[in-house]
Amino acid sequence: MEFSKIFLGNTALLVTVAYLANLIYKYALSRTSSSVKYVSSVLLIIFCGWLSMFFGYNVSENVIFDLRIIPLIIATVSYAEPLTLVIIGASIGISRLLFGINEASIAGCLNLCILGVAAALLHVWMNRRSFGLITQGLITIIVINLLNCLDIAFLGVISAKTYFMEIMPIALPLSLVLSLIFSLILRDFQLEGNRMVQIKHSNVLLSAQAEELHKAKIVLEERARELALSSQYKTEFLANMSHELRTPLNSIINFAQLISEPDEGRTKEEIAEYGEIIYQSGQELLTIINDILDLTKVEAGQLEIVNEDMNISEIPQLVAMHFEHAAERGNISFEIQLDERLPQTMYTDPNRVQQILRNLLSNAFKFTHDGQVKLNIRLERLGSTDQKEDWIVFDVIDSGIGIPKEKQAHIFEAFKQADGSISRKYGGTGLGLSISRDLSRLLSGYIEMESEEGKGSRFSLHLPLIGSEAFYLHNS
Numbered sequence: 001m002e003f004s005k006i007f008l009g010n011t012a013l014l015v016t017v018a019y020l021a022n023l024i025y026k027y028a029l030s031r032t033s034s035s036v037k038y039v040s041s042v043l044l045i046i047f048c049g050w051l052s053m054f055f056g057y058n059v060s061e062n063v064i065f066d067l068r069i070i071p072l073i074i075a076t077v078s079y080a081e082p083l084t085l086v087i088i089g090a091s092i093g094i095s096r097l098l099f100g101i102n103e104a105s106i107a108g109c110l111n112l113c114i115l116g117v118a119a120a121l122l123h124v125w126m127n128r129r130s131f132g133l134i135t136q137g138l139i140t141i142i143v144i145n146l147l148n149c150l151d152i153a154f155l156g157v158i159s160a161k162t163y164f165m166e167i168m169p170i171a172l173p174l175s176l177v178l179s180l181i182f183s184l185i186l187r188d189f190q191l192e193g194n195r196m197v198q199i200k201h202s203n204v205l206l207s208a209q210a211e212e213l214h215k216a217k218i219v220l221e222e223r224a225r226e227l228a229l230s231s232q233y234k235t236e237f238l239a240n241m242s243h244e245l246r247t248p249l250n251s252i253i254n255f256a257q258l259i260s261e262p263d264e265g266r267t268k269e270e271i272a273e274y275g276e277i278i279y280q281s282g283q284e285l286l287t288i289i290n291d292i293l294d295l296t297k298v299e300a301g302q303l304e305i306v307n308e309d310m311n312i313s314e315i316p317q318l319v320a321m322h323f324e325h326a327a328e329r330g331n332i333s334f335e336i337q338l339d340e341r342l343p344q345t346m347y348t349d350p351n352r353v354q355q356i357l358r359n360l361l362s363n364a365f366k367f368t369h370d371g372q373v374k375l376n377i378r379l380e381r382l383g384s385t386d387q388k389e390d391w392i393v394f395d396v397i398d399s400g401i402g403i404p405k406e407k408q409a410h411i412f413e414a415f416k417q418a419d420g421s422i423s424r425k426y427g428g429t430g431l432g433l434s435i436s437r438d439l440s441r442l443l444s445g446y447i448e449m450e451s452e453e454g455k456g457s458r459f460s461l462h463l464p465l466i467g468s469e470a471f472y473l474h475n476s
Contacts, residue, residue, distance in 0.1 A: 009055055014070060015185055017048055042088060045071045049092030053099065062104035062157065065171060068092055068112065069148050070179050072119055076140045077133065082120035089116015104157045111151040118147055141179045145172060245288060248281035291431040298438040305442050310350040312342050312377065312392070319375060322358060326365045333372035341379045346392055346465055352439050353463070357394060359432035360459045364398035371399030390465040397458045403451040412437045
C-alpha cells in the first residue's frame with residue numbers, strides 16, 4: 001500500500017513539474033534560442049529524476065523506491081540524440097549519490113547509468129524500425145521498467161528472491177500503469193503546446209495574408225485610378241486627333257476647292273501659295289498618321305530596326321535641312337556642336353535615330369518663342385567603375401517654356417501631354433516623345449530629361465557605341 005501512495009505522489013509531483021515547465025516555456029523560454037531550450041529541457045528531466053528520489057519510499061535506511069525512471073522514459077521518445085539519453089541516465093544516477101554514498105546509492109547510480117545506455121540503444125533501434133510515436137512510447141515503458149526490475153534484483157541490496165516475491169509484484173504493475181498515465185498526460189501537454197504553436201503560426205500567416213491583401217487592394221485601387229486616367233487621356237487624345245486631323249484636312253479641301261473654281265482675277269502667285277498650303281497641310285497630316293502608325297507598331301512589337309553604319313558627321317547637315325527654316329521663321333538661334341572625340345560612324349538604325357532627333361527638335365522649336373535651340377553630339381563613358389562603355393549622347397537643349405515638375409512623370413506616356421485640352425496653344429498629337437522613348441529602347445538606348453518651368457528643357461538621347469566602326473574624327 002505504501003508503494004502505491006509513494007508512486008502516486010511521485011506521479012503527482014512529475015505532473016506538477018511538467019505543468020510548471022509548460023508555463024515557464026510558454027512565458028519565459030519560447031523566445032530564447034534553440035540551444036537554451038534544449039539545455040533547459042535536459043536539466044528539467046534530471047531535476048524530475050532527483051525530485052522522484054527526494055519524495056521516494058524508504059524501504060530501509062538506505063534503500064529508496066520511486067519513479068526516477070519515468071523522466072528517462074520520456075526522454076527516450078523526446079530527444080533525437082542518443083548521447084543525450086546517456087547523459088540524462090548518468091546524471092540522474094549521480095544525483096542518487098546526493099542522498100548519501102552507500103551500497104544502495106552506488107547500486108542505484110549504476111542502475112540509472114545502465115538504463116541510460118539501454119535507452120540510447122533502444123532509441124537507435126526504434127528509429128531504424130521507423131516505429132510511430134505511440135509504439136515507441138509503449139515499447140520504451142515496457143523495456144525500461146523490466147530492465148529496471150532486473151537491475152534492482154541483481155545490483156540492489158535487496159535479495160533477488162525477496163524482490164521478485166514481495167516487491168516486484170506490486171512495484172512493477174504500478175510503475176507500468178503510472179508510467180503510461182504520466183506519458184499520456186505529458187503527451188496531452190505536448191499536443192496542447194503544438195496546438196498553441198500552430199495557432200500562433202496560423203495567426204502570423206493570417207496577418208501576413210491580411211497585409212498582402214491590403215497591399216493588393218492598394219495596388220488594385222491604384223491600377224483602377226490609372227485605368228480611369230488612361231481612359232480619360234485616350235478620350236482627350238481622340239478629341240485632339242479629331243481636331244488635329246480636321247485642321248489640315250480642311251485646309252487641303254478648302255484650298256483645293258479654291259484652285260478648282262474658275263477665277264480670272266486669281267494670280268499665279270496666289271495659286272502657288274494655295275498649293276504650298278495644301279502641301280504643308282498634307283505633310284502635317286502625314287506626320288500625324290505616321291506617329292499613330294509608329295506607336296501602333298511599337299506596341300504590337302512589329303516595328304523593324306535595320307542596323308547599319310551611320311555617318312555621324314552627316315547628322316548636322318541632315319538636321320539643318322529640316323529646321324533651318326523653322327529657326328529663321330521663329331527668329332531662334334540654332335546651333336549644332338560635335339565633340340571632336342566622336343567616331344566617324346556608329347552601328348545603329350540611321351532612320352530611327354533621325355526620327356528621334358526630329359521629334360525632339362520639333363518639340364524644342366515648338367515650345368521656344370525666342371532664344372536658342374542647340375544640338376550637341378558628344379562621346380561619354382558610362383557605367384560602373386569596372387565596366388565603363390562608350391556611348392554617343394545627343395543633347396537637344398532649348399530655352400523654351402519648360403515643363404512643370406508635376407507633369408514631367410507623364411510626358412513620355414502615350415496620349416498624355418502637359419496640357420491635354422483641345423484648345424491647347426501648341427497643338428500636336430502628344431505621341432512624339434512616347435515614340436522617341438520606345439525607339440530609343442529598341443536601339444538599346446534611353447532618353448533622359450531635365451527641365452524647369454520657364455527656363456527651358458534638355459532631352460538627351462543615349463545610344464551605345466558597341467559594334468561601331470570606331471575611328472575618330474580628329475584622327476581622320
